[in-house]
Amino acid sequence: MWIPISDAPISCFPHFEVAAESGDWIVVDKGAPLIVHPSNGKKEPNLLEGVEALLSYEIANGASLSLVNRLDRETSGLTLIAKNKAAARQLGRAMQRRLMHKEYLAVVQGWPEWTETTCTAPILRQGDVAESRIWVKQAVHPAGKACTTVFRTERAWNTPHGPLALVRCIPETGRMHQIRVHLAHLGHPIIGDKIYGPSEECYLEYIQRGWSRELEEQLLLPRHALHACRLEFPFDEKVFTAEAPLPEDMRKLLEVQKENSVR
Structure with a gap:
């Protein structure tokens, strides 16, 4: 609709x-x-x-x-x-x-060395411990709130822009930007992420001037490639499941590179 x-x-x-x-x-x-x-x-x-x-x-x-x-x-x-x-x-x-089970799919930079890993790095607002021109930006820090995300590498492939991977993300907690921060912390930021990707300057430039050819060269997509694909939740003593296929922009990115899949 x-x-x-x-x-x-x-x-x-x-x-x-x-x-x-x-x-x-x-x-x-x-x-x-x-x-x-x-x-x-x-x-x-x-x-x-x-x-x-x-x-x-x-x-x-x-x-x-x-x-x-x-x-x-x-x-x-x-x-x-x-x-x-x-x-x-x-x-x-x-x-x-925490009775709801949520799964996401993300396209990230690089090839993870792990097939599955769990990140438990604590997170807080970066401005509470260091300078940041982005109020909502979060960061890994020992004083942050506890949070846990499970990651599973589903596919990796070569592209003209370097190696990329499709990763399933299962958050066990719900901190702000948790998946994005944890993936960046692991060295695999999400494609298109203006805050946790190549530089926070991408976000500031986008806010001021909008999408540009220069931003496209750095980010590949005009939004971060993160999709909530599965949701399980209890209601009236039953468990319901909903699923959503990859959106067109993420699907096209995969289709363009499918012939170069390496695992």
């Missing part, structure tokens, strides 16, 4: 698909870049307004939507939304108790 565009930002893909639904909740596959809810008073398309339009009949009959999990603007994939307050409470408790 497409979300009507009014005063759109520099880059926006206002699109989502329904991945699973019940009378109490809906799981949608969010496009990227797209924010999940209005922020900073800016008027731009967002996922919540799009789902509200889709469920306008249910809302007119008493439904009240609540986001259960949130994705970054540039992260695509599965987002769970409760349709009523009781469902929001139940799903919120499941989230707090």
